[in-house]
Amino acid sequence: MAGRDIRRTGFILACLVPGLVLYLGLVIVPFVRTIQLSTFRFSGLSTKMVPNGTENFQKLWESEQFWWALRNNFTILVVVAPILLALSMALAHAAVGDSKLARGMRTVYLFPNLISLVAAALIWRAVYHPTVGLLRSTGLKGPQDGWLGDLNTAFPSFAVAFIWVSMGFYTMLFCAGLAGIPAEVHEACELEGARGWRKYLWVTRPLMWPVRRVAAVHVTIASLGVFALVNVMTEGAPSNRTETMLNALYRMMTIEGSFGKAAAMGVVMMCITAVSSSVLWLMFRKNPLEGRR
Amino acid sequence: MKLSRRFGFGAGVLVLAGALIVGIGGCNKPDSGGAGGGGEEAPAKVTEVMVFEGGYGKDFYEVAAKEFTEKTGNEVKVIGDPRIDQQIMPRMQKGDPPALAYPGWRVDSWKAVQDGAVEDLTAALKEPAYGSETPWGETFNQGLLKLGQKDGKQYLMPYFFSVWGWWYDPDLFAEKGWKVPKTHAELLALCQQIKAAGMAPITYQGQFPDYMLSGMLQPWIISSGGMEAMDACQNLEPGAWNSEPVIRAAKMIRELRDMGYFQSGATALSHTEAQAEFLNRRAAMIPCGTWLYSEMKDEMPKGRRISYFLPPVLGDGKGDPTAMMVKIEPWFVPSASKNKKTAIEYFKYLTSKEKATQFVTEKGTFMAINGSDPADMPEDLASAAVYYKASSKLWASQWREWYPDFYKIVGDIVTELLNGKLTPEEFAAKVEMEAEKIRKDDSIAKYKYTSN
Numbered sequence: 001m002a003g004r005d006i007r008r009t010g011f012i013l014a015c016l017v018p019g020l021v022l023y024l025g026l027v028i029v030p031f032v033r034t035i036q037l038s039t040f041r042f043s044g045l046s047t048k049m050v051p052n053g054t055e056n057f058q059k060l061w062e063s064e065q066f067w068w069a070l071r072n073n074f075t076i077l078v079v080v081a082p083i084l085l086a087l088s089m090a091l092a093h094a095a096v097g098d099s100k101l102a103r104g105m106r107t108v109y110l111f112p113n114l115i116s117l118v119a120a121a122l123i124w125r126a127v128y129h130p131t132v133g134l135l136r137s138t139g140l141k142g143p144q145d146g147w148l149g150d151l152n153t154a155f156p157s158f159a160v161a162f163i164w165v166s167m168g169f170y171t172m173l174f175c176a177g178l179a180g181i182p183a184e185v186h187e188a189c190e191l192e193g194a195r196g197w198r199k200y201l202w203v204t205r206p207l208m209w210p211v212r213r214v215a216a217v218h219v220t221i222a223s224l225g226v227f228a229l230v231n232v233m234t235e236g237a238p239s240n241r242t243e244t245m246l247n248a249l250y251r252m253m254t255i256e257g258s259f260g261k262a263a264a265m266g267v268v269m270m271c272i273t274a275v276s277s278s279v280l281w282l283m284f285r286k287n288p289l290e291g292r293r
Numbered sequence: 294m295k296l297s298r299r300f301g302f303g304a305g306v307l308v309l310a311g312a313l314i315v316g317i318g319g320c321n322k323p324d325s326g327g328a329g330g331g332g333e334e335a336p337a338k339v340t341e342v343m344v345f346e347g348g349y350g351k352d353f354y355e356v357a358a359k360e361f362t363e364k365t366g367n368e369v370k371v372i373g374d375p376r377i378d379q380q381i382m383p384r385m386q387k388g389d390p391p392a393l394a395y396p397g398w399r400v401d402s403w404k405a406v407q408d409g410a411v412e413d414l415t416a417a418l419k420e421p422a423y424g425s426e427t428p429w430g431e432t433f434n435q436g437l438l439k440l441g442q443k444d445g446k447q448y449l450m451p452y453f454f455s456v457w458g459w460w461y462d463p464d465l466f467a468e469k470g471w472k473v474p475k476t477h478a479e480l481l482a483l484c485q486q487i488k489a490a491g492m493a494p495i496t497y498q499g500q501f502p503d504y505m506l507s508g509m510l511q512p513w514i515i516s517s518g519g520m521e522a523m524d525a526c527q528n529l530e531p532g533a534w535n536s537e538p539v540i541r542a543a544k545m546i547r548e549l550r551d552m553g554y555f556q557s558g559a560t561a562l563s564h565t566e567a568q569a570e571f572l573n574r575r576a577a578m579i580p581c582g583t584w585l586y587s588e589m590k591d592e593m594p595k596g597r598r599i600s601y602f603l604p605p606v607l608g609d610g611k612g613d614p615t616a617m618m619v620k621i622e623p624w625f626v627p628s629a630s631k632n633k634k635t636a637i638e639y640f641k642y643l644t645s646k647e648k649a650t651q652f653v654t655e656k657g658t659f660m661a662i663n664g665s666d667p668a669d670m671p672e673d674l675a676s677a678a679v680y681y682k683a684s685s686k687l688w689a690s691q692w693r694e695w696y697p698d699f700y701k702i703v704g705d706i707v708t709e710l711l712n713g714k715l716t717p718e719e720f721a722a723k724v725e726m727e728a729e730k731i732r733k734d735d736s737i738a739k740y741k742y743t744s745n
Contacts, residue, residue, distance in 0.1 A: 043404035043408055044404075046629075055736060130562070131570060144558070146559070146560055146561025148500075150561070237501070238500070256698050
């Protein structure tokens with residue numbers, strides 16, 4: 001009995017150790033080290049590290065860059081992401097089914113997902129270019145400082161690009177969710193005369209709950225972790241209007257040579273992510289269909 | 294039983310995590326200080342030189358290393374990469390730096406100086422230069438050499454340098470009968486002419502406000518208030534950024550915008566986009582440094598010529614109208630290196646008159662080494678050389694490297710000025726407020742700039 005127990009434990013351990021070591025080395029250790037680093041002044045250019053308490057956090061608090069980054073990430077999460085999901089859901093409805101058109105549309109939606117984020121960022125720079133851009137060539141002059149140079153239009157312009165690159169993935173996800181709804185449900189709806197909004201709100205939406213939960217988790221991570229798109233498209237310009245937390249972190253570390261401040265930014269991001277996931281957990285705690293049966 | 298097993302497992306994980314953290318933490322001991330070096334007694338066999346592979350490549354340094362090895366028997370290995378900063382920084386953090394480093398514009402080398410991680414080369418400069426009797430330090434342009442000094446000690450070394458200014462297309466100007474403006478009044482008149490001809494007079498690299506700071510704001514602060522006004526700004530003297538010359542310079546920028554003399558949408562343009570606008574004749578003038586040609590040579594329309602001129606100055610200004618802004622990309626010897634001696638010898642070889650002249654000829658840039666300018670410079674550079682020789686005042690924007698966070702913030706505020714969100718007065722007041730924060734911050738080392 002005991003021998004079998006030990007053998008079983010040994011087997012489990014053998015399976016766990018590689019993953020565990022990787023997780024420790026790549027997640028837990030950097031995690032603890034980042035918290036530690038956020039209390040030091042460290043240029044990244046020598047071995048010298050000076051403990052400085054909460055100074056890094058104070059500096060963040062006092063900088064406009066930090067507040068813009070925070071504000072932009074929240075706007076993406078609270079305003080842009082819901083728009084993105086709603087549009088994806090609508091497109092998914094349009095592209096569901098087996099017709100040639102629907103299949104064609106599903107392929108087209110995925111295109112933005114197939115190209116790299118860097119290429120997408122460059123495409124959108126070209127779209128917004130004030131003299132030879134796509135928008136300009138359609139006669140839209142845009143603001144005097146350019147779509148990406150005007151303090152008021154820069155963020156919305158960026159948000160459109162963000163939606164464009166992200167939409168394919170969520171559309172596909174929702175397509176799969178819609179396809180997973182059994183045919184007899186649709187038939188029942190037909191018989192009962194439920195269609196349009198009523199069908200969506202009372203039948204499709206609740207049935208899509210697991211898929212919507214996946215999408216919500218994914219979009220939260222994507223919204224809080226916007227980096228490549230902003231780094232290539234604007235680098236936070238003009239005057240921090242498109243700055244994001246991760247891009248700010250990167251700049252603090254590389255351009256400003258303030259590793260401690262960057263680490264403090266990382267710690268703040270971690271707290272925000274923790275709060276956001278708790279909120280998500282509360283929102284999607286219970287499948288609405290459970291207990292209804 | 295079950296509980297204890299789970300406990301044992303959890304404890305195991307914690308111990309493992311702790312061991313890893315301690316292990317990694319041990320890699321860079323906090324507070325051990327960058328200085329010290331001390332390893333000179335056991336130099337490594339190969340002297341490593343890490344260079345930024347920018348517009349001028351790395352081949353020159355590699356060839357020089359080969360020659361140096363043949364001549365002296367000391368093996369020098371050049372490691373070059375466009376992102377060499379990503380290799381230099383971890384090495385500096387581990388206390389195992391290369392013997393000689395040219396990290397490029399991405400690294401703020403003054404931070405390393407501040408940490409005591411950079412070797413003081415004052416003594417080395419008194420030794421004779423390579424293959425010569427002259428002290429090494431005397432072979433450099435003294436004004437450029439000074440840009441690497443702090444408290445009279447030499448830490449950073451200049452190699453090639455660039456000058457900032459404005460650019461125009463001489464063929465286009467000749468064709469249209471336009472004259473290169475020397476004064477602000479002439480600039481305004483010319484802009485009106487260009488605009489009437491249906492062209493955007495001036496474009497700029499708006500995504501990176503650095504170009505606006507270096508090409509317009511600072512030269513016009515100097516033009517308006519004299520060099521001492523800009524010195525005071527660089528030294529963060531109380532009230533300097535909120536002074537009349539700064540407001541005047543900001544007004545000059547706003548005036549160009551309000552008159553519609555800036556290319557529409559330029560605030561959104563990246564440096565290469567704006568430069569392409571200029572080269573494709575969609576804008577007549579652009580502020581930039583002398584690297585413009587090498588940066589854009591692949592996108593240069595065939596037969597396009599570009600020429601340099603100084604930012605037009607105020608007719609009634611206090612500043613020296615020949616004042617010229619220079620910029621170096623520093624090299625340094627990390628003090629923790631074991632091969633400092635060979636590194637210095639190799640850099641002496643690189644900065645010998647012979648090699649420096651060769652660099653100018655091959656790469657087409659100015660060198661900080663006296664007498665290195667050859668007779669036949671590339672045309673774009675030759676046009677800048679004329680102004681360089683005639684200039685009685687060289688200066689550098691050193692606060693950019695000394696206070697990089699402040700520099701970024703000023704750039705952001707300039708963008709707000711360009712966007713019309715701030716008036717010139719509000720601009721100056723806001724910059725002063727940010728300068729005050731840096732002034733009061735004891736954690737930031739302060740430097741002193743004197744243009745003399």
